[in-house]
Amino acid sequence: MSRIRKTEHAGAKNGGGYWGTREEAKALSKKLRRATGKKIVQKELKTTVAKNRRLSTQATFTLPQLETERLILRPLRPTDAENIFEYAKNPNVSLFTLWEPHKNVTDSLKFITEYAQPLYKEQVPEPFGIILKSNPKKVIGTVGCFWVSKPSQTMELAYAIDEPFWGKGLVAEASDAILGYCFKNLKVNRIQSRCKAENKASSRVMEKVGMKYEGTLKSAIFHRNRFWDMHYYAILKADWAQKS
């Protein structure tokens, strides 16, 4: 049997470790495609989670866990997939996002193993799980900053949280901590954020963390069969230092 590097299966940029055999990977993805019943999906999920445990440890060892007054922010693990699915399937949550609602737990698992973990390996603090200290086993959202341009030292802030937790100041609290982590630990001079003009709550989060409105790019994105105006906000390292 040929061995397959986990990165070939997960689409990550950097290698290291083995995910399983090529045959096992193929068989699993075939079964997942076929699986319709919740029980089958959950069984496959458990298998995938076990196989990904080693990847998880390797991928997250250098990124810290952050704490705020009410929250823990930490890298996602494959075992968080069901929590992510709980809110990512909600069309209200993805109403103004550029990603589509997750159709099943496999979508959420792929978000962790194919999007998040490769970024963690490159020390990128995105997406971190948002967890209430009062309920430490459950991920209720994500927040993080990814690189727009390393040479220009510019990152972008992104976030989402489950609907029952809207309007409690949680994403502003989480974003504040991520901005602080980035300005203190990474070579970043500017952190920007953008949202569809209709997403008033998102604009407000940006204002609450000290970002300044820079302007609106008219019809900047074609998504879901229409053009959207995008609001841009940003904060510079010097302004962050003054604020703190």
Ligand SMILES: CC(C)(COP(=O)(O)OP(=O)(O)OC[C@H]1O[C@@H](n2cnc3c(N)ncnc32)[C@H](O)[C@@H]1OP(=O)(O)O)[C@@H](O)C(=O)NCCC(=O)NCCS
């Ligand atoms: C946008 C989102 C992240 C905000 O998270 P949150 O934890 O509710 O944010 P906060 O509570 O820190 O702040 C929200 C602010 O927006 C305000 N707000 C909420 N809905 C609003 C609306 N329709 N119009 C104007 N302001 C609104 C709130 O009053 C609050 O401001 P305040 O504290 O001054 O009263 C959350 O609603 C969400 O996850 N939405 C779905 C995903 C998403 O859109 N992500 C952003 C993509 S750019």
